[in-house]
């Protein structure tokens with residue numbers, strides 16, 4: 001399969017990447033402990049999540065990312081979205097990323113749904129004309145009522161936030177679409193509608209990075225995938241190979 005990729009255009013390339021979080025050191029639980037450390041720099045340490053992480057994703061493919069809870073999938077997605085900066089290694093992203101993860105993040109709680117569409121649309125690079133043209137489509141896709149779309153987003157349920165965030169993200173075919181299924185909420189009807197729209201985006205040639213624990217979903221959409229273990233890419237291969245590895249690893253966990 002790797003030989004098949006030789007002539008393809010690389011869209012994302014991670015080489016020996018290290019990405020981590022700053023966390024408070026063990027033993028520092030209160031202000032007294034803080035004073036005893038004698039300095040803010042000594043208060044934090046770097047918790048490395050991705051370590052020596054290398055992966056290549058090609059333009060136009062639908063690539064699956066699999067791994068146990070806490071293995072580092074979302075951290076990699078945060079890095080390619082530019083939310084987290086690598087400590088070491090290189091990360092090249094040759095396209096605009098439309099993240100569909102931390103749903104609701106990016107939405108301004110004090111603004112209404114309508115105001116958020118205008119704000120996020122601008123941040124995503126849509127022109128005023130494009131926003132105006134797609135406004136009704138976004139609202140229709142979200143299935144939010146006129147009352148809700150004119151209400152402050154802080155009054156929304158998780159499902160309503162998901163509907164709004166997804167509808168804005170996919171208003172225009174993105175160059176790179178990230179789908180983190182763990183964070184998609186919504187009823188079955190809306191999920192099916194999302195799946196249809198993702199398929200449409202894929203057919204139009206965008207690159208899709210899909211994170212899911214549902215084998216059937218990931219198999220139905222991706223051809224290639226990787227398995228992440230303890231912050232490293234354990235294996236890259238066809239979706240069948242990686243699904244088998246996933247099942248094997250899950251079975252090992254139970255024993």
Ligand SMILES: Nc1ncnc2c1ncn2[C@@H]1O[C@H](COP(=O)(O)OP(=O)(O)OP(=O)(O)O)[C@@H](O)[C@H]1O
Pocket residue numbers: 021022023047049067068069070071072073074075076182
């Ligand atoms: N804000 C944070 N601060 C410190 N550590 C974090 C933070 N967010 C995540 N982590 C840690 O980073 C590691 C990887 O988390 P990550 O969310 O990338 O895993 P994941 O593979 O996406 O998991 P899941 O399948 O549960 O979504 C975990 O050990 C987690 O505890």
